Amino acid sequence: MRMSEEMADYVAGLAMLELDGEERREMAGELEKILDYMAALDSLDTAHAPPPGPVLPLKNVLRPDEPAPSLPREELLACASARDGEYFLTPRAVE
Amino acid sequence: MEFYNLTALELAAALKKGEVSVAQAVQAARARMEARREDNAFLTPLSPAPESIDLDASPLAGVPMAYKDNICTRGVPTTCASRMLEGFVPPYDAAAAEHLTAAGAVCMGKLNMDEFAMGSTSETSCRGPVRNPWDPQRSAGGSSGGAAAAVAGGQVWYAIGSDTGGSIRQPAAHCGVTGMKPTYGAVSRYGLVAYASSLDQIGPIARSAADCAAVLDILRGRDRRDSTSVELPGGPLLDALTGRVKGLSIALPEQYLEDGLEGGVAAAVREAADTFRALGARVETVSLPALDWAVSAYYILACAQASSNLARFDGVTCGRRAPEGRDLAQLCAASRTQGFGREVKRRLLLGTFVLSHGYYDAYYKKALQAAALIKDGLNRTLEEYDLILSPVAPTAAPRLGESLSSPLEMYLSDLYTVPANLAGLPAVSFPCGLDGEGMPVGVQLMGRALEDAAVLNAAHAFQLATPWHKMHPEGGKRP
Numbered sequence: 001m002r003m004s005e006e007m008a009d010y011v012a013g014l015a016m017l018e019l020d021g022e023e024r025r026e027m028a029g030e031l032e033k034i035l036d037y038m039a040a041l042d043s044l045d046t047a048h049a050p051p052p053g054p055v056l057p058l059k060n061v062l063r064p065d066e067p068a069p070s071l072p073r074e075e076l077l078a079c080a081s082a083r084d085g086e087y088f089l090t091p092r093a094v095e
Numbered sequence: 096m097e098f099y100n101l102t103a104l105e106l107a108a109a110l111k112k113g114e115v116s117v118a119q120a121v122q123a124a125r126a127r128m129e130a131r132r133e134d135n136a137f138l139t140p141l142s143p144a145p146e147s148i149d150l151d152a153s154p155l156a157g158v159p160m161a162y163k164d165n166i167c168t169r170g171v172p173t174t175c176a177s178r179m180l181e182g183f184v185p186p187y188d189a190a191a192a193e194h195l196t197a198a199g200a201v202c203m204g205k206l207n208m209d210e211f212a213m214g215s216t217s218e219t220s221c222r223g224p225v226r227n228p229w230d231p232q233r234s235a236g237g238s239s240g241g242a243a244a245a246v247a248g249g250q251v252w253y254a255i256g257s258d259t260g261g262s263i264r265q266p267a268a269h270c271g272v273t274g275m276k277p278t279y280g281a282v283s284r285y286g287l288v289a290y291a292s293s294l295d296q297i298g299p300i301a302r303s304a305a306d307c308a309a310v311l312d313i314l315r316g317r318d319r320r321d322s323t324s325v326e327l328p329g330g331p332l333l334d335a336l337t338g339r340v341k342g343l344s345i346a347l348p349e350q351y352l353e354d355g356l357e358g359g360v361a362a363a364v365r366e367a368a369d370t371f372r373a374l375g376a377r378v379e380t381v382s383l384p385a386l387d388w389a390v391s392a393y394y395i396l397a398c399a400q401a402s403s404n405l406a407r408f409d410g411v412t413c414g415r416r417a418p419e420g421r422d423l424a425q426l427c428a429a430s431r432t433q434g435f436g437r438e439v440k441r442r443l444l445l446g447t448f449v450l451s452h453g454y455y456d457a458y459y460k461k462a463l464q465a466a467a468l469i470k471d472g473l474n475r476t477l478e479e480y481d482l483i484l485s486p487v488a489p490t491a492a493p494r495l496g497e498s499l500s501s502p503l504e505m506y507l508s509d510l511y512t513v514p515a516n517l518a519g520l521p522a523v524s525f526p527c528g529l530d531g532e533g534m535p536v537g538v539q540l541m542g543r544a545l546e547d548a549a550v551l552n553a554a555h556a557f558q559l560a561t562p563w564h565k566m567h568p569e570g571g572k573r574p
Contacts, residue, residue, distance in 0.1 A: 007442065015447040016409075016424075018432040018439055031445060033302035034503050038391040038458065046464035048447060050471050054293075054323070055279045055519025055544055061322040075186035090411050093423040 001039060003032040098123040099249030100567070101174050103158045103306040106252055108148055110157040111290040117145035117157040117201060124159040124203050127250045134226045134235070136245040139172050139205040147530055148199045154309050154333065155253070156199025163242050163256045164205040165212055166297065167193050167286040171202075175288050176220035177210045179434030180414045189286020190318045191297050192254055198313040203251050206241030210436045211405065212262055212290045214238050215505050216498045219438040224495055227270060228568040229534055233492040233511070236266030243270035247568055252299035253310050257287055259294045260393050261487070261512025263523035267300050268487035268537025271526045271566055273558075274300040275307040275551065278544050279519030280325040283318030292323075292398035294393075294516040303564050304525060304554035308332040311547065335548035340556045341375030345540075346480035349380040350387065351511060357490045359530030364486045367527040367538040367557070371484070374556055378484065385472040386514055389463045393513035394506055395449050395462035402446030408434065420463045441502060470518035473541070477520075482553055483541040485511050487524045491534035512541060525554045526563040535566065 008028040012019045017029060040046040073086060098106060098120060109115040121143060128140055141158075150156045162168060165175045167185035169192075174180040188196065195202075209219040217225040217240025225240035227233040228248035235244040239256030243266035246254050256263040256277040267274025275298045282297040289295060299310035312331050320323045329335065347368055352361055368378045410416040410430025411423075417433050420426025435443070449458035476483060489508055498505040515522035520541050527538040542550035558564045 011444050011448045011451065014451060015443045016406070016428045016431050017435070017443065018428050027395045027441065027444060030441060030502055031448065034394070034445060034506070035448075035458075037503055037507075038395060038462075040397075041388055041391050041458075041461050041465055044385075044388050044461075044468070045223055046461060046468065049464035050467045052463040052467045055470075056325055058280075058323065058325070063322075071186055076412075079183060079186065080411065081182075081414075081416035082411075088411050090423050091420050091426050 001032060001035040003028045003035065099127055100196060101252070103155055103418045104309055107155050107158050117148050120157060120159055121145050121201060124251055127248065128203065128374060131228065131250055133231060134228055134244045134248055135223055136225055136241040136250060137161070137204050138174060138176060138206055138207050138222055138241070141171065141202060143201050143203065143401055145201060148201060150199065153198035153313055155313065157201060158252045159201045160195070160205045160253045160255070161203045161206050161242070161245055162192065163208050163239050163252045163254070165208060165235040165288040166255060167288070168202070168205065171205060173288070174207050175206065175211045175440070176222055177434065177436065178221045178415055179408050179431070183413050187286065190283035190320065191314050192286065193295065194313050194316070195255070204429070206245055206254060207239055207561060209238035210439050211288070212238040212257055212259055213264060213401070213438050213442050213539045215508055216493060217241065217266070218495065218499055219436055221436055224387050227492045229271065230492070233494050234269065234498070236269035236492060238262040239300060241272065243267050243272055245302050246270070246272045246302060249567070253299055253306055255297060256300050257295055257297050258516065259290050259397060260509050260516050263298050263300055264512050264522060264537070264539060265488050265509070267524045268526070269492035269535065270275050271535030271568070272300055272302055273304050273307050273523065273525045273554065273564060274298065275311060275523045276515060276521065277311055277315070277547050278327065278521045280323045281327050281547060282314045283316070283321040283324045285318055285320040289404040291397040292404065293400060294397060302410050304523060304551050304558055305333065305336055307523065308336055308551045309437035319414045328545055329548060332551055336552050336555045338552070338556045338559045340553050343376040343482065343553065345371055345378045345484050346381040346476050346484045347378055348383045348386060351485045355489050356486060357530070360486055360490060360536050363528030363530070363536040364538050368484060370557060370560060374560060381476055383472050383476060385468045389469055389514045389517060390507055390510050392462040392465035392469065393509065394445070395458050396466060398442045399450050399459055400444030400446070400452065402443050405439070405443060411487050434517040438502070466517045469514055473518045477543045479538060481520055481542070481549060485539045485541070487511055487537040489538045491530045491532070491536055515541050520544055521550045523554045525557065528563055528564065529566070
């Protein structure tokens with residue numbers, strides 16, 4: 001699997017990451033090596049593989065719909081690096 | 096005798112009898128933490144107040160312990176050893192921490208690890224690597240390296256780690272202690288910072304299988320906040336430790352003792368198989384070809400899930416926020432780029448790639464099918480045999496710096512531990528010898544889903560018959 005620097009850049013964009021020049025080149029090379037190894041999976045015959053599923057046959061795991069107090073707003077907002085009164089503060093998201 | 100020579104259950108018994116006070120135990124832990132500061136096992140050391148501990152709360156009440164730093168602890172920083180979570184102080188406890196607090200656990204702090212549990216050597220931590228108490232030039236293993244080193248170095252009597260592909264079992268092996276990955280779902284993941292949700296499991300690292308059973312008895316249980324959690328059947332695991340393995344059948348996958356396994360490790364694992372034979376178990380080699388694809392399947396699935404789970408770190412709701420940011424998207428990308436280390440970025444890119452348009456079927460779907468085949472193969476083997484014996488890692492602890500130069504080589508070293516995660520099976524790692532350079536070697540037992548007691552009991556039987564778990568890095572055997 002050829003991983004070009006352009007491809008690495010595209011994937012970084014999807015992952016909300018920025019790669020600078022050298023990092024882009026190195027990451028592309030490392031990913032190519034890893035994906036080449038993983039390509040060995042092609043030789044595994046999965047035509048008759050059982051359907052993927054959870055470890056234990058758990059089905060329809062539900063819980064009673066009971067109201068309970070939320071965590072205090074003040075404690076949650078204390079985790080944010082920027083806030084405005086009762087809200088998380090971010091740069092403008094919509095023009 | 097030094098307190099740190101005791102197991103957790105031995106210390107708990109001394110506390111209950113009044114031979115030792117909780118304050119003395121805490122003081123002893125603090126002294127060891129100071130003496131072994133160079134190991135870099137702790138990220139956030141604490142000085143707990145021991146007065147309020149109810150010694151009747153559980154079999155381990157009053158015993159000093161610590162948490163890997165990806166387990167949320169109310170009011171105590173939880174950073175996952177990442178710059179991304181610098182300054183994050185959780186407003187709630189993980190379910191595991193709730194259980195342990197109620198059981199009278201005395202928390203000595205938070206432990207170093209690979210960043211977001213991504214690594215096999217604890218070298219990807221933003222706070223520097225954990226040093227192996229047996230040799231400071233070597234890694235303690237990972238990702239729960241701080242947990243294994245803290246227990247091995249006598250700083251705490253047990254620690255809570257997490258295991259996504261071997262992150263409890265492999266560092267336990269490298270540090271000469273016992274580590275247990277329970278059946279998937281046996282311990283609630285509520286409050287564990289998610290890496291790969293279908294593989295992650297919380298479990299104990301301690302000095303014996305009996306200690307692990309006692310800790311798991313506290314951790315286990317169904318939790319309505321984790322819909323994958325289940326109740327392990329049967330009574331206390333501690334009561335199930337008969338120490339008898341006579342008549343048990345144990346499978347040894349033949350390809351596991353072939354290429355790539357270091358001579359000293361292979362010899363110790365063969366000797367462990369002979370010990371089980373001498374104890375009356377039947378040990379036979381089996382063929383499990385699907386295991387050859389385990390590392391590929393594991394890294395595709397784990398990275399894919401990580402790319403989704405770590406999308407929540409955006410610089411807004413918690414953790415690091417980049418100072419610049421024209422708009423929300425740029426703030427998010429800049430915060431993540433500055434906050435995440437190289438290995439985390441590599442795995443996020445890999446995970447994003449295998450889920451991207453045009454590659455999903457070739458990588459992600461294929462890996463799901465391979466995992467299903469591996470699970471099926473292990474379960475079939477476990478219909479015929481009670482347990483599966485294997486090495487934990489192909490070598491003893493690697494030298495610091497060796498693994499970071501080749502990520503693929505590091506991934507390949509997980510070949511023995513990832514199958515238990517892919518299949519959700521319980522697996523325990525325990526010391527079975529020393530290699531030619533005097534470094535500890537571990538061996539692994541895997542069992543049927545929900546039969547955690549059988550796995551721990553076999554390890555307990557081994558420890559009744561052998562001295563390896565009593566070895567201490569500062570020399571000699573424990574009395």
